[in-house]
Amino acid sequence: MALQDKYAELLQTATTLGVANLASTEQEGVLHVSGTANSTADYDALWALYAKIDPNMASGDLMMNIDIKADAGAQLKVTTDSTNLNIRSTPSTEGEIIGKAAHDEVVTLVEKTDDSWWKIKTADGEEGYAFAQYLSPL
């Protein structure tokens, strides 16, 4: 079965949700999908759908490189499990820790440095790089 068919519901939902720059290509047994979702809710919905179509997401046949629309100045919520999120001087774990953002704290996006590291600013004025995985656009 072609992967486009297997994930047809996901691709259709992405289109319905208005995911920007939606692109999908099948290559070497993996369906690559990319685009920008309008909200964290849309993003979560797409991932939930992925987990539904492919139980445990264990087939390794979908690369869902979807990010969430967030421009500089956007509010981001710190979504660590419970711990503080480190703010570092450079976009790497090598970077010195220059501040911390608490769990559930809301910070401001300065720039999306890359897919993994975003530059943020806290309400206290601390500015540096944090791991994007723990930041959800509001």
Added chain:
Amino acid sequence: MKLTKLLMVVVVSATMLFVSCKPKDADIKTAVEKALSADPSMSGTTVDVKDGVVTMGGECKDDACKAGCEKIVAGVKGVKSVVNNCTVAAPPPPPPASLTTVLDAVTQQKVKDGLKDIAGVTVEFVGDKAVLKGEVTQANRMKIMQMLASAKVLSDVTGLTDKK
């Protein structure tokens, strides 16, 4: 009398010569279509000719194609002017960036950073894949997959088991 006849012959043949010098619209159309057929990227265009004025329509691949086909048409014999009504096709979206990810040291570090706060999971890099092993909760499994996708890393998570 003879001179008048001669003059008439001259006038008539000159007229005929003049007319035959001016290609008919249908001929121009054929010539234009032939000129355009040389370039396959211009295959979507249409041509209409009236009194030597060529009106182009249809779809061009890109702006260069649109300008190029106008130039070709203008160079065809008998064409007085060109009305270029060609539309340019919207460019296709770029292919997903994850197609070309290289599992270099920086990318591997991103994966390790992403797993740092998820206890009990180990990662090995085999070929172009991150191979994960360990016990995870459903929530953390989702987090791991999202992190791998944002790092554009292919994965093998068959070694991840559900935490009871």
